[in-house]
Amino acid sequence: MPGKLIDKINEKAEAREPFFSLEFFPPRTVAGGVNLFSRLDRMAKGAPLFVDITWGAGGGNPSAVDPEKPTSSLAVAQAAINYCGLDAMLHLTCAGATKNEITEILHLAKKHGIRNILALRGDPPSTEADWVPPEDGLPFATDLVKHIRSEFGDYFGICVAGYPNGHPDCVSVDEDIKYLKEKVDAGADFIITQLFFDTKTFLEFVDKCRAVGISCPIIPGILPIQSAASLRHLTKLSKLKPPSHIAEKVKQMKEDDRAIREYGVEIATQMCIDLLEAGVPGFHFYTLNREVATKEILKNLGLWKQQKCKQLPWLCSANDKRQGEDVRPIFWQSRPKSYLMRTQDWDDFPNGRWGDSSSPAFGDLKGYHLFTSGHPTKEAQEEKIRMWGFPQTTDDVNEVFVRFITGQGVSRLPWVEESELDSETTNTPLFNEFMKLNLNGILTINSQPCVNALPSNHEVHGWGGDDGYVFQKCYVEFFISPEIFEELLEVLKEFPKMTYHAMNADGSVTKTNLTSSQPNAVTWGVFPGKEIIQPTVVDPISFPIWKDEAFELWEEWGTLYDEDSVSRQVIDYIRKNYLLMNIVTTTLSITRCLKCLRCSLPVWKGLVLLPDNIEP
């Protein structure tokens, strides 16, 4: 993941694996931000080589780089890297800005883990005749490239724009290519082109570039026509007219956006097929912040890789400094972005981060609302009440959990970032058992089944590539009422292979049968020529920190209701009185002991803490 895009592009080109990248613009509102990030998460599943975030409207617009403003270009690019695991390139325009301003922006970008810049001139902040560019400014993109190289050496990867039809301000394509050559000579790594409407235009442009000695990769920029309005908008912006046969066809379809989009997908797919045949290494898509058309084209081309095997069982960050990260506590399994955010200030993620027992410092969740429908818009609040209802008793709360697990109208709970139960739960025998658990007064929020030596490319449980095996200890985490908790402790005394850890909200009750504060590996993988990789642990040291977060999440539910309402009291009662408990079972085959556990107490009837073993 890490480093400069040119290395990844060269690697793909050498392996003859076509890639794609996706361009997005920053949202205008916070709600738009929430939408964009969930779109980025969905698009990440297709495994783009990188995403590309355009510069805030108006060159030098300070809001574009304000990392505190969640809608700024910088904030979106860094969040894509740090929280969505996507490599991201940030646009940067120089017109109207001073050298110092640019330097400052680049330092900010570096600080947030951004390694790649698309260097553009951009439009001047004013077209009025009396506007004077700043004295110590950078008038052209070439100057910006030189400035980046002189101030930051090789730190940043630099991309520049190519204009197959010539830059709107330029007298000819040939003259424009002269400027492009200057940009590349100044230190740019590769070129992404503006949109074009036929393959020939692009290929002739590439030939001319090669003829003047431009040898770096040139990535065609593809604009899927998605509606009549967007076509009009874009041709205005790029000052390019679509060929008459395309314009004619779109005109015929009038304002039937769906038909136009289908047509757009069709012609873009064909163009991409032609370009692949002509030898392009990959494509850059101008998505206009939409996903359907681009996704369809990618699927047509066979470039959408939904089932790509994960390198580790959790969402990796694309930030360089986290590249060595190889272990995380399981507690944040359903809230990876929360974990990433709370650990963003950590200096390193060495092998065995969880091996020493010093208490790690977790940061807060400022800005986290962008990544979750937990953001309290009126619409979101209404949706939650629709899902979670007005519980009158704790049994009603249990029912909500059961409906979540069984997919009956509850698509999210506060402890889950994503709006779907992951396939590890729904595809396994755990499914039924958790339903029973939740029917019996226990509220499960996290779990994984026992896995013994499944192939590492297994569709549900696999990670780490093709040639290994993956393993898991069974894990279950839940809120439990004090009464049931006491009964459970009695039962657990008989099971030396089960370790547990439980705390109430204020930490005044803590119970565990752990004899040390060492981390307990719950997921591991066996691969040729390697040590055992153990990327997920239950860590007694960070459990109290997670406990605070988990109890606080009841707030999201409780505050839906009036302060004096019964529903509010029910939720508050649970938060104040229940315990958060995790149990790990080190049993890799079905054992007699589970049957005992199942029958030993009425409340555990029908409960199997450890499900059937999942064997190859």
Added chain:
Amino acid sequence: MPGKLIDKINEKAEAREPFFSLEFFPPRTVAGGVNLFSRLDRMAKGAPLFVDITWGAGGGNPSAVDPEKPTSSLAVAQAAINYCGLDAMLHLTCAGATKNEITEILHLAKKHGIRNILALRGDPPSTEADWVPPEDGLPFATDLVKHIRSEFGDYFGICVAGYPNGHPDCVSVDEDIKYLKEKVDAGADFIITQLFFDTKTFLEFVDKCRAVGISCPIIPGILPIQSAASLRHLTKLSKLKPPSHIAEKVKQMKEDDRAIREYGVEIATQMCIDLLEAGVPGFHFYTLNREVATKEILKNLGLWKQQKCKQLPWLCSANDKRQGEDVRPIFWQSRPKSYLMRTQDWDDFPNGRWGDSSSPAFGDLKGYHLFTSGHPTKEAQEEKIRMWGFPQTTDDVNEVFVRFITGQGVSRLPWVEESELDSETTNTPLFNEFMKLNLNGILTINSQPCVNALPSNHEVHGWGGDDGYVFQKCYVEFFISPEIFEELLEVLKEFPKMTYHAMNADGSVTKTNLTSSQPNAVTWGVFPGKEIIQPTVVDPISFPIWKDEAFELWEEWGTLYDEDSVSRQVIDYIRKNYLLMNIVTTTLSITRCLKCLRCSLPVWKGLVLLPDNIEP
């Protein structure tokens, strides 16, 4: 294992688990040393709490502490600790030595990992009337105890001797107990008594000790009568007369040593049973460097624990500084003492010693011959020729390997320290397959089968206690002729889950499909509340070092024959031309690929590199 014996004694006493310790004297010759160490290895299997090495004949005898002299008391005690995994106490006498000499000895002992001293006065070096004790000497054991405490604080555990029948030089038992009290008050941790012939003597002694305020553990010293001669010798030494009924009985048996030994076992067993009933925490056995009688008594008492579960899959050292050691390369699996010796100067054995790729510095094998019948006595040489014959072709060498594996008259090969094939090979499907391999021109010297989730207390493969599971990748290591090697490489290309590493003697040929020098975990264990423990690795960095040792071991075989003989030429040919190769197979279930491997080349016919999976 580590630390002071008093802690272990108290622990055992508290748990009401009777223990035993064994006293040995240093050997007079190197051949005697070889015998003693193989005896220590055999006795280690019964899990004594510690062994106790007497001081070299004659107090202050410098040879007793010369660590370079393999028969010195110090050398034996440190070797027991460092190479046999036995906690060892060293006797130390003070009569005739200066304080400085004693301090020097204690520093040497500390340097070699000894933590426990039995402090004795000892006999003066001369009984002649004109002998004058040194001016700055330590006339009594009490002085020695004080000296140890003043110079070394709490570092050493200190034991002193008690005399149930009174010290030969003392006027009465009561006066003797006064001196004993002084020794304890000076800082001794516990007491071992001299031999006695009836329980009553010991128990009265203990009562008297308690009466004067001696509260530390008092361990009865047990002498099994093993022959008429040894009884005579001992009564002379201890100046004690056996009771008349015993003397009479022994006299009746005349010189029938076997009958006397059986009688000795019988009365010692009964005495121990009586003492256990009276509440003693354990026993100290004066073995006289023999094993049969003591072992029988221990078995009678149920204290011999042959099947004790190992904490790790390899022989742990009892040296404090190795207590954190948790990973070793598999190469030395059949030569643990060689590994221990070559790494004795390492400063630490941290978690992940094999995790960094810096080349570890291995020491040489000076003194190693004590631990192996590799020591070239005439007798040993003749035994080897009897086993290994006079090979006329490489096929003859193969036959020797096959006879070793099948137990037909070849009890040892140069690459194996112990004289038996370990149960991991003989008890598994590997057995037949290795026979086939060796019939096909390959000479196997090390291996382990694939193991998937066997209980950690499994009789053959288990280690680490009761509640976990153990795993292994399949490992095989062998010498192979260059011709077969080339064919094998072709076959291996098709098996991405197999990693291999091969080198010839001078290192001019090195072939591997490893892409990094990271260690490859081949044994690991899964336990409740812990990270995955991975105590055995195949380490590409130390393989070249092992390779040198493995090729050099051909010398032990080759030098049996005249320089010009055909046999010598055959062995030299193998050493100079063959490669040493290891293969690790990361396959945890029986796979199709093995069948291919089996059939793909004539030489591999009938060969299964990876045997049937060993499942619970």
